Amino acid sequence: MSWIFGRSKPQDTGMPMEGGEPGSGPTAGTISNDQGLTKAEKKAMEAYRFDSSALERAAEAAKTLEKSRHAKEALDLSKMQESTRQSEYMAKVKEYEAHIEQAKVEQRRIDHEERRKTLIEETKQQQQRAQYQDQLARRRYDDQLAQQQKAQEENLKKQEESVARQEAMRRQTIEHEIEMKEKNRLKILEHELRAKAKIDRENRDLTLEQIRLRAQENRTTVLEGIKTAGSVLGAGAEAMLTDWDKVLKAVGGLSLLALGIYSAKGATGVTARYVEARIGKPTLVGETSRFALLDAIKHPFQYLKKLRSKPSDALQGVILNPKLEERLRDIAIATKNTRINRGLYRNILMYGPPGTGKTMFSKRLANHSGMDYAIMSGGDVAPMGKDAVTAIHKVFDWAKTSRRGLILFVDEADAFLRKRSSERISEELRSALNAFLYRTSEQNPKFMLVLASNTPEQFDYALNDRLDEMVEFTLPGLEERERLVRLYFDKFVLQPATEGAKRFKLEQFDYGATCSKIAKICEGMSGREISKLGVSWQASVYASEDGILREKMVIDRAYEAAHQHKQKMAWLSEEERLDHKSITGGIAKPST
Structure with missing residues (x-):
């Protein structure tokens, strides 16, 4: 049984095998027969050879084991093994089956992870597709807006060209009419002169005779008048000089007459100035909240309403930058307490671009402080010429007569307060x-000076010394513009629509989002x-057929206003370049 346990090989007994001598047999015969074969053929034949000696040894070992006394133990051991x-x-x-189940679980996990990644990728692809479609829609909308704007610009350009052509034709027509009228007038005048000259030539002798007669009559009349006046004056002088009482009375009467004329002239001037200061207003003052006696007589209800009015917030209806609003509120409180x-x-300078709320704040400041306001324009001073000095003195004399205090607002102050060294x-x-x-x-307790200018660098240095505080009004930012748009949208659109104005209706859309845009x-x-x-939104409603204001109309008007603003800025830049050229070329433009 040693072949079962693999401990030893069956021993060679040296006995002869079937078929011949020991060592002889099929193997020896095969070897002898294989001598004529090649090595490749020999290797191929080795696979088909069968060695029976191993079976024989195994059978011999089994017989020996059966005869042994340990055969039963060996068999039991073999069974146990x-x-x-x-x-x-x-x-x-079982371990292999467990590995297979684990592999299946792992495969299911991998499949689930792959499906999750696939879903994530599909979601990402859908998002990218949606974003791309949104971008395409935005591009199409932008292209549509650009095309609409281009069409509007082309229509506007065509309208401007048409208006220019009509204006040129009208100008040519007017010039032609003026030229024809001038020619006709000259022809008529020439005809009249020729006719008059012909009549004068025909009536020359008669005219000369009439002239001689008139001259002779005039000479005779003058001589007689001189003679009469001399005799009368001589008799009167002789009578007066001979009577001294008459001389004294005449001198006293002339003195009293001169004194009365001088006193009446002075009293008239004083009365006129008092009436002008108390009842009327100076010529330079264009607008004022100060009611005079004549205004109270003409508008009694407004005068009573003003007397009953209460001071309001200085920044009511004024939308500015928060920091600027805070500073202006401090100025308003200080003015009221003053x-x-x-x-x-204190005198204040407010400078900045036009339309930023300088005049509006001055009016609100006067109402908040309980004071009167007066507005004068610097451009009105230059046309007055030599009378400008007198007019300025009248303005300040009138300002000192205010019992409530006066805020004198000078708009476009750089028009006449520019540097004295300027040419x-x-x-x-x-x-x-x-x-x-x-x-x-000197500072005054009767009036407060507020100057407004777009170019404060042109002020004279002495004027800068009179200013106590300078406030810059800037253009509104995005937040301020949105507040302004909402304010005027409510004032000019929502209020008329809700109050039931005629031919004024409003389409339903997101007003807040539209105002932000x-x-x-x-x-x-x-x-x-x-x-x-x-105001242009109201005009759009009144010009429409159905009287309905739509969102597209609101947006189109906004784009049109923005385009007009850019055009104005371009014109302003061109004007500044022309001014620069004219100054450098030695051509001084007249002051405005």
Whole structure:
């Protein structure tokens, strides 16, 4: 049984095998027969050879084992080994099955992970596809807006060209009519002169005779008048000189007459100035909240309403940058307390682009402080010439008579308060500037001076010394523009629509989002331009067929206003370049 355990090989007994001598047999015969074959053929034959000696040795070992006394123990041991190998084999089979199940679970996990990644990738692809479609829609919308704007610009250009052609034709027609009228007038005049000359030639002798007769009569009349006057004056002088009482009476009467004329002239001037200061207003003042006696008589209800009015917020209806609003509120509070305590008012300069709320704040400041306001334009001073100095003195004399205090707002102050060393200022304007500086040399408890200018760098240095505080008004930012758009949309659109105005209806759309979009479109525009945009919305409603304001109309008007603003800025830049060329070329433009 040694072949079963693999411990030893069966021993060679040296006995002869079937078929011949030991060592002889099929193998020996095969070897002898294989001598004539090649090596490749020999190797091929080795696979088909069968060695029976091993079986014989195994059979011999089995016989020996059966005869042994340990045969039963060896058989039991062999069975136990076989059972052990079977158990190990079953354990390996179960382990292999467990590996297979684990592999299946892992495969299911991998499949689930792949499906999850696939879903994530599909979601990402869908998002990218949606974003791409949104971008395409935005591009199409932008292209549509660009095409609409281009079409509007082309239509506007065509309209401008048509208007220019019509204006040129009208101008040519007017010039032609004027030329024809002038020719006809000259022909008529020439005909009249020729006719008159012909009549004069025909009546020359008669005319000369009439002239001689009139001259002779005039000479005779003059001589007789001289003689009569001399005799009368001589008799009167002789009578007066001979009577001294008459001489004294005549001298006293003439003296009293001269004194009465002089006193009446002075009293008339004083009365006129008092009436002008109390009842009327100076010529330079264009607008004022101060009611005079004549205004109270003409508008009694407004005068009573003003007396009953209460001070309001200085920034009511004024939308500015938060920091600027905070500073202006401090100025308003300080001005109000100055009036209450009868202190000295501070002079303020407000500078910045036009339409940013300088004039509006001045009016609100006067109402908040309980004061009167008066608005004068610097451009009105230059046309007055030599009378400008007198007019300025009248303005300050009138301002001192206000019992409530007066805020004197000078708009476009750089028009006549520019540097005295400038070559563009005339002698009259220089005198007016000196008068203004004289009247503002000291702070006054009666009036407060507020100047407004777009170019403060042109002010005379002496005027800068009169200013106590300078406030810059800038163009509204995005948040301020949105507040302004909402304010004027409510004022010019929502209120008329809700109050039931005739031919004024409003389409339902997102007003807040539309106002936010319009605020972005109106970049660079001032508050006045945005208020005009609100008026243009009303005009769109009144010009429409059905009287309905739609969102597209609102947006189109905003784009049109933005385009007009850019065009104005382009014109302004061109004008500045022309001014620069004219100054450098030695051509001084007249002051405005």
